[in-house]
Amino acid sequence: MLVPFLHIQYIHTYIHLPLFHQRDNPNPNLRGRNEEIYCSKIEMKKPIASSASLSSSSSLLSHASSYFLRNIERLVRERCRSEEHLSMEDALYLFDKLTAAKHPIPDVSTYNILFTSVTRKNNPPTTSSSSSNFFPTIFSLLNKLNRSGTSPDTVTYAIFIDFCGRSNNVHLAFAVFACMLRRGWSPTIIILTSLLRGLCVKKSYSAAAQLLDKMPQLGFVPDVVSYTTVIKGHCESGNMDLAIDVLRKMHAEPNVFTYNTVINARCRQGNMTSASELFEEMVSMGIQPDVVTYTSIIRGHLVIGCWKEASRIFKEMVGRGLAPNAVTFNTLMDYLCKQGKTIEAHNLLYLMVKRGEKPDKITYNVLLHGYCLEGRFEKVDELLSSMSREGLRPDVRSYNALIDGYCKNEKVDQAMDVFKKMRQEGVQPDTFTYNILLDGLCKIGKLEEAEDLFRQMVTQGLSPNVVTYTTLIDGLCKIRKVEEAEGLFCQMVTQGLSPDIITYNTLIDGLCKIRKVEEAKGLFCQMVTQGLSPNIVTYTTLIDGLCKIKKVEEAEDLFRQMVTQGLSPDIITYTTLIDGLCKIEKVVEANDLFCQMATQGLSPNIITYNTLIDGLCKIGKVEETEDLLCRMVTQGLSPNIISYNTLISGLLKLGKWEATSRLLEEMKDQGIELNVVTFNTIIDALCKEGMVEKGYKLLDVMIQRGLEPNVVTYTTLMDGYCLIQETSKAFKVFELMLSRGHNPDTVTYNILINGLFKEGLLDAFDELFLSVKKDCYSSDSVMLNAIVKGLLENGEVNRALGSLSEMNKRKFILGAFTASSIVDLLSKDGHRHHYMKMLPNFSQHCAKSNGINIDSSISSSIHKISG
Structure with missing residues (x-):
C-alpha cells in the first residue's frame, strides 16, 4: 500500500511543478490556462487500487506527462498565434515550461513557433527588453534548446538567420549559418535568401550580388524572391542600372513584386519614361499591375509635379476595378498639401471614406501638417476630433506636424505649448521633434532657450544628430557667436558625428561674416581632408x-579653382565676385566677368545689374550705365527702386541735378515710389552743397507721405547744420529724432561733438557727453579721437590728455588729425616737458601700433619731440 501511495505523491509533485502560479507568472494573461492544466493533477489524485502494479503506475505517469505536454504546446501555439504582444518575459516563461517537459520532449516545431513570435514581435527590440541584452537573451534560448534534448532543425536556424538579417546584424546571421553547417544541416533557398536580405539591410549590396551569383555553385537556383531581394538592394543604393541588369538576367519568372520594386525606384527618381516602359513590359508579360504599381506611378508623376497625369492614372486604376488604398490617397493628399491646397486634400479624405477606405494616422498627419503650414490652425482641432472618433490617438508624427507648422509660421510659443502637451499625453518626443523646435527658436534669435532645450534633449536620453548640431551652429553664427559655434562643432566631432557639407558651409559662412576668413579657409581645407567635396555654396561663401x-x-583664384573642380558657378557666385571687383574699383574686370556669364548660359538678374551699375557710379561713369539699363530692359527686367537709388546717388555725386530730376520723373511714370533711401540720398547731396534748409523741407515731405525717417536721415541733417556751423539747429533735429522714438548711435554723437567743438561750445559739449554716458553709450575710437582733437583745439589740454590716456588704455587707433594736433601742442607750447610726463606710454604706443593711421612725417615729428 505504501509504494503506490508514494508514487501517487511523486506524480502529483511532478505535475504540479510546471503549473502556473500567480506569484511567479510574469503575464496575468496566461492565468486563464492554469485551471485547464491543473485538472490533470486533480484527476491523478483519485485513489489507485492497492493491487495496482508499478508498471501501471509508470504508464499512468507517462500518460499524465503527455497530457501536460500537449496542454503546454497548445498554450504556446495559441499565445503565439494571437495578436497580443508576446514580450521577451512571456517567451522566457513559456520556454522554461517547454524545457521542463522531459518525457516526452516537446517537438521542435513548438519551439520554432515560439521563436518566430518573439523575434518578429520584438524586431526591433521593445522597451521591455532593450537592444543591449535582447540578442544575448534570444541566443541563450538557442543554446538551452541544444542542451534540452531537442535539436534545432533548418527551420530553427532559418528563423534566427532571418531575425539577425532584418535587425541589421548580418554578421550574427552568418555566425548562425556557420553553426548550422557544422551541425550537419544543409542550407535551403529560404536561408540563403535571408542572408541576401541581411546583406542588403546592411547596405552591403555588392556582397549580396556576389552571394546571388554563387548560389548555383552551392546547388541552389535562385528563385524570384532571391532575385527581387537583390534588385531591391540595388534600387535602394541608387544603382538602377545594376537593378535592371539583374532583372534582365534572372533565371526565374519575375512577378508583380519584382516589377513594383524597379518601377517604384524609377518613380522616386522622377524617371517616368523608364517607369512607363517597365509598366508596359510587365503588362505584355501577362503580369497584372496591382494597387502598389499604380500608386508608385502616381507618386512618380507627383514627384515631377504632373498632377494632371497623376489624376489620369488614378482614374485608370479605378476604371480597371482596382480599389485605391490608404497609401494611394495619402500620396495624393500629401502632394496637394505641399502645394498649399489642403482643402482639396481634405475633399479627398471624404472621397476615401465614401469608397469604404479607412483613413489611418498618416492620412490625418498629412492634413494636420498641411493646415498648419497654411496657418489655418482652426482646422487642427476639427481634425484631432475626427482622429479621436476614428479611435486614432495622435502619435509623435502628429505632434511633429503641428510643431513644424507652428514654427514655420513663427508661432514658436504655440509650438512649445504643443511640445508640453504631447509629453503630458505620454507621447515621447523624438530627435526630429527637438530639431524642429531648435530650428524655430534659432530662427527668432532665442538661442538661450534653444541651448536649454538641447540640454533637455540629451537628458532625456536622445542623441543629437548632425541636423541638431548644424541647427545650433547656424543659430549661433547668425548672432555672431561664432566662437561658441566652433566649440559646438568640436563637441559634435568628439561625439563621433561626422559634420556634413551643410555643417561646414554654415560655420565657414559664420567665420566669413566676422571677417575671420583665414580660419574659414582652414575649415575649407579640413573639409576636403575629411573626404567632403566643396560645393557651389562653399566656394561662393568663401569668395x-x-x-x-x-x-x-585670392577670390578670383578660388573662382578659377572651382571651375577646375568641375563646378559651374551660378548667378550668385558671379554676382558676388562682380561686387567684390566693383568695391575695389576694378569695374573693367567686373564687366568682363559680367559678359562671361552669357557665354556660360547664365542670364544676369536684377541684383547683378544693380551691382555693376553701382560699380560704375562709384567711379563716376554714370553715362555708361545707360547701356546696362537698355540690356536689362531687353532681357525683360525692369529697373527697381535699388537701381534708381544707385543712379541718383551717382548723378548727385557729380552734381547732375537736372539728370536727377529727369530720373525722378521717370520713376513716377514707372509707378515706383520713392523710399527712405531715395530721400536720404537727396538730403545728403543738398547738405553737402550747403542747402540744408531744403534738405530739412524734404524731411517734412517724407513725414507727410507716411515715410518714417530713420537715424541716417536725422544724422545727415545734423551733419549738414554742423558743417555750416548752425549747431543749435542740429540739436533741434536731434530733439525731433528723439521725440519720434529713434535712438541716436555713436555716429550721431560724434557729429554733434565735432559741431560743438568747431563753435567752441565747451559747456554744451560737457552736457552732451554726460548724456552719452547716461545713455550707456561706450565712446568708440572715432568719438575719443574727435574729443581729443576738439579739446586740444579749444585749449583744454589737460582734459584732452586724460581722454588720450583712455584711448591708450583701450588700445584705440590714433587718428592722423588727432596726432597732428598733438604735434602742434608739443612743438609750440612752453609746457612741453610737463605734458610729456603725462604721456609716459605715448611714444611706446605709437612705436608698436603698426595699424595706426598716422602719416609717417607726423609720426617722425612726434618721436623727435618726445625724445
Whole structure:
C-alpha cells in the first residue's frame, strides 16, 4: 500500500511543478490556462487500487506527462498565434515550461513557433527588453534548446538567420549559418535568401550580388524572391542600372513584386519614361499591375509635379476595378498639401471614406501638417476630433506636424505649448521633434532657450544628430557667436558625428561674416581632408568672405579653382565676385566677368545689374550705365527702386541735378515710389552743397507721405547744420529724432561733438557727453579721437590728455588729425616737458601700433619731440 501511495505523491509533485502560479507568472494573461492544466493533477489524485502494479503506475505517469505536454504546446501555439504582444518575459516563461517537459520532449516545431513570435514581435527590440541584452537573451534560448534534448532543425536556424538579417546584424546571421553547417544541416533557398536580405539591410549590396551569383555553385537556383531581394538592394543604393541588369538576367519568372520594386525606384527618381516602359513590359508579360504599381506611378508623376497625369492614372486604376488604398490617397493628399491646397486634400479624405477606405494616422498627419503650414490652425482641432472618433490617438508624427507648422509660421510659443502637451499625453518626443523646435527658436534669435532645450534633449536620453548640431551652429553664427559655434562643432566631432557639407558651409559662412576668413579657409581645407567635396555654396561663401576683406585676387583664384573642380558657378557666385571687383574699383574686370556669364548660359538678374551699375557710379561713369539699363530692359527686367537709388546717388555725386530730376520723373511714370533711401540720398547731396534748409523741407515731405525717417536721415541733417556751423539747429533735429522714438548711435554723437567743438561750445559739449554716458553709450575710437582733437583745439589740454590716456588704455587707433594736433601742442607750447610726463606710454604706443593711421612725417615729428 505504501509504494503506490508514494508514487501517487511523486506524480502529483511532478505535475504540479510546471503549473502556473500567480506569484511567479510574469503575464496575468496566461492565468486563464492554469485551471485547464491543473485538472490533470486533480484527476491523478483519485485513489489507485492497492493491487495496482508499478508498471501501471509508470504508464499512468507517462500518460499524465503527455497530457501536460500537449496542454503546454497548445498554450504556446495559441499565445503565439494571437495578436497580443508576446514580450521577451512571456517567451522566457513559456520556454522554461517547454524545457521542463522531459518525457516526452516537446517537438521542435513548438519551439520554432515560439521563436518566430518573439523575434518578429520584438524586431526591433521593445522597451521591455532593450537592444543591449535582447540578442544575448534570444541566443541563450538557442543554446538551452541544444542542451534540452531537442535539436534545432533548418527551420530553427532559418528563423534566427532571418531575425539577425532584418535587425541589421548580418554578421550574427552568418555566425548562425556557420553553426548550422557544422551541425550537419544543409542550407535551403529560404536561408540563403535571408542572408541576401541581411546583406542588403546592411547596405552591403555588392556582397549580396556576389552571394546571388554563387548560389548555383552551392546547388541552389535562385528563385524570384532571391532575385527581387537583390534588385531591391540595388534600387535602394541608387544603382538602377545594376537593378535592371539583374532583372534582365534572372533565371526565374519575375512577378508583380519584382516589377513594383524597379518601377517604384524609377518613380522616386522622377524617371517616368523608364517607369512607363517597365509598366508596359510587365503588362505584355501577362503580369497584372496591382494597387502598389499604380500608386508608385502616381507618386512618380507627383514627384515631377504632373498632377494632371497623376489624376489620369488614378482614374485608370479605378476604371480597371482596382480599389485605391490608404497609401494611394495619402500620396495624393500629401502632394496637394505641399502645394498649399489642403482643402482639396481634405475633399479627398471624404472621397476615401465614401469608397469604404479607412483613413489611418498618416492620412490625418498629412492634413494636420498641411493646415498648419497654411496657418489655418482652426482646422487642427476639427481634425484631432475626427482622429479621436476614428479611435486614432495622435502619435509623435502628429505632434511633429503641428510643431513644424507652428514654427514655420513663427508661432514658436504655440509650438512649445504643443511640445508640453504631447509629453503630458505620454507621447515621447523624438530627435526630429527637438530639431524642429531648435530650428524655430534659432530662427527668432532665442538661442538661450534653444541651448536649454538641447540640454533637455540629451537628458532625456536622445542623441543629437548632425541636423541638431548644424541647427545650433547656424543659430549661433547668425548672432555672431561664432566662437561658441566652433566649440559646438568640436563637441559634435568628439561625439563621433561626422559634420556634413551643410555643417561646414554654415560655420565657414559664420567665420566669413566676422571677417575671420583665414580660419574659414582652414575649415575649407579640413573639409576636403575629411573626404567632403566643396560645393557651389562653399566656394561662393568663401569668395564672398575674401571680397569683403578686399582680397579679391585670392577670390578670383578660388573662382578659377572651382571651375577646375568641375563646378559651374551660378548667378550668385558671379554676382558676388562682380561686387567684390566693383568695391575695389576694378569695374573693367567686373564687366568682363559680367559678359562671361552669357557665354556660360547664365542670364544676369536684377541684383547683378544693380551691382555693376553701382560699380560704375562709384567711379563716376554714370553715362555708361545707360547701356546696362537698355540690356536689362531687353532681357525683360525692369529697373527697381535699388537701381534708381544707385543712379541718383551717382548723378548727385557729380552734381547732375537736372539728370536727377529727369530720373525722378521717370520713376513716377514707372509707378515706383520713392523710399527712405531715395530721400536720404537727396538730403545728403543738398547738405553737402550747403542747402540744408531744403534738405530739412524734404524731411517734412517724407513725414507727410507716411515715410518714417530713420537715424541716417536725422544724422545727415545734423551733419549738414554742423558743417555750416548752425549747431543749435542740429540739436533741434536731434530733439525731433528723439521725440519720434529713434535712438541716436555713436555716429550721431560724434557729429554733434565735432559741431560743438568747431563753435567752441565747451559747456554744451560737457552736457552732451554726460548724456552719452547716461545713455550707456561706450565712446568708440572715432568719438575719443574727435574729443581729443576738439579739446586740444579749444585749449583744454589737460582734459584732452586724460581722454588720450583712455584711448591708450583701450588700445584705440590714433587718428592722423588727432596726432597732428598733438604735434602742434608739443612743438609750440612752453609746457612741453610737463605734458610729456603725462604721456609716459605715448611714444611706446605709437612705436608698436603698426595699424595706426598716422602719416609717417607726423609720426617722425612726434618721436623727435618726445625724445
